[in-house]
Amino acid sequence: MDQAHGLKQLLLERRLGAHAERPPRVIAIGGGKGGIGKTSITVNLGIALSQRGRRVMVLDADLGLANVDVLLGLNPRWTLLDLLDGRCPIEDLAVAGPEGLEVIFSCSGNRRMTHLDITERAAIVRAFDELDPWPDYLLVDVAAGLSDDVLMFCAAADEVIMVACDDPSSMTDAYATMKILTMDCGVKDFQLLTNMMPPTSDGSRIHERLLRVSSSYLNTSVNHLGNIPMDDYMRRAARSQKPLICDWPGSPAALAIRALAEAVERLPTRSDMGRPIRFFLRQHAMGSFA
Ligand SMILES: Nc1ncnc2c1ncn2[C@@H]1O[C@H](COP(=O)(O)OP(=O)(O)OP(=O)(O)O)[C@@H](O)[C@H]1O
Ligand SMILES: [Mg+2]
Numbered sequence: 415m416d417q418a419h420g421l422k423q424l425l426l427e428r429r430l431g432a433h434a435e436r437p438p439r440v441i442a443i444g445g446g447k448g449g450i451g452k453t454s455i456t457v458n459l460g461i462a463l464s465q466r467g468r469r470v471m472v473l474d475a476d477l478g479l480a481n482v483d484v485l486l487g488l489n490p491r492w493t494l495l496d497l498l499d500g501r502c503p504i505e506d507l508a509v510a511g512p513e514g515l516e517v518i519f520s521c522s523g524n525r526r527m528t529h530l531d532i533t534e535r536a537a538i539v540r541a542f543d544e545l546d547p548w549p550d551y552l553l554v555d556v557a558a559g560l561s562d563d564v565l566m567f568c569a570a571a572d573e574v575i576m577v578a579c580d581d582p583s584s585m586t587d588a589y590a591t592m593k594i595l596t597m598d599c600g601v602k603d604f605q606l607l608t609n610m611m612p613p614t615s616d617g618s619r620i621h622e623r624l625l626r627v628s629s630s631y632l633n634t635s636v637n638h639l640g641n642i643p644m645d646d647y648m649r650r651a652a653r654s655q656k657p658l659i660c661d662w663p664g665s666p667a668a669l670a671i672r673a674l675a676e677a678v679e680r681l682p683t684r685s686d687m688g689r690p691i692r693f694f695l696r697q698h699a700m701g702s703f704a
Contacts (some may be wrong), residue, residue: 446587448558487655
């Protein structure tokens with residue numbers, strides 16, 4: 415137990431060293447349902463934070479159907495699979511994206527990535543603790559669904575942004591994800607990001623509903639972090655493989671994403687921040703380090 419504690423402290427001190435005033439923040443962007451804008455938001459939020467002078471890294475954690483590379487029109491040489499197989503160390507994995515964004519890619523259509531065992535999944539999370547220097551933000555684009563990968567990446571993050579649309583199945587999926595993360599992984603608070611909203615809506619109705627059920631049945635808090643309107647430029651950006659925020663900076667969704675970046679910067683520092691290995695250590699590794 416002492417050894418485990420020592421390792422955790424060492425990694426934390428290394429990460430926090432370069433961030434004495436502003437601890438690095440790991441943010442998972444999930445939501446349960448597929449096709450609700452998780453990847454588009456991750457990439458554009460990353461660029462918006464970079465434009466504010468922050469060092470930002472995006473991790474494509476959609477291990478089976480990775481597509482951050484497609485959205486950015488980039489062709490990565492190395493992916494998480496090369497990290498796992500020891501072909502590429504974590505420090506060489508990141509590719510330079512737009513506006514100084516750094517991106518770590520996964521690979522799509524590789525069955526092995528969808529069948530990682532617990533040690534391999536934990537190895538990915540642990541590898542990030544060896545990053546030196548650490549980015550100000552690590553944004554994790556999480557897959558749809560409720561696989562163990564999804565749960566692990568969310569539970570390992572400092573903040574979980576749940577993306578939800580005005581659609582009953584999106585709200586049900588968001589709630590189901592929050593329920594499992596709360597009950598099985600101890601996540602206690604969530605950030606809600608409403609997306610694809612009609613111009614007349616600010617997303618507060620969705621927030622009220624999710625807040626009501628989650629505070630009654632899960633005893634968790636849900637903060638409404640931002641609202642992004644339905645905007646055809648977002649689809650156009652995806653089709654042309656160019657980031658919305660770079661090529662259509664005045665579009666309604668780009669403006670909302672810049673407001674989201676401001677809201678992210680205002681999030682209060684938490685006492686347990688900067689610990690992406692906490693899930694790894696808590697759930698699986700205490701025994702092996704004891
Ligand atoms: N605010 C928006 N307005 C209009 N279209 C949007 C908006 N947000 C996302 N989209 C579009 O929705 C589609 C799905 O987006 P995206 O791939 O980011 O979703 P996802 O949640 O990551 O999907 P998956 O679950 O498959 O990973 C894309 O065509 C994207 O351009
Ligand atoms: Mg996606």
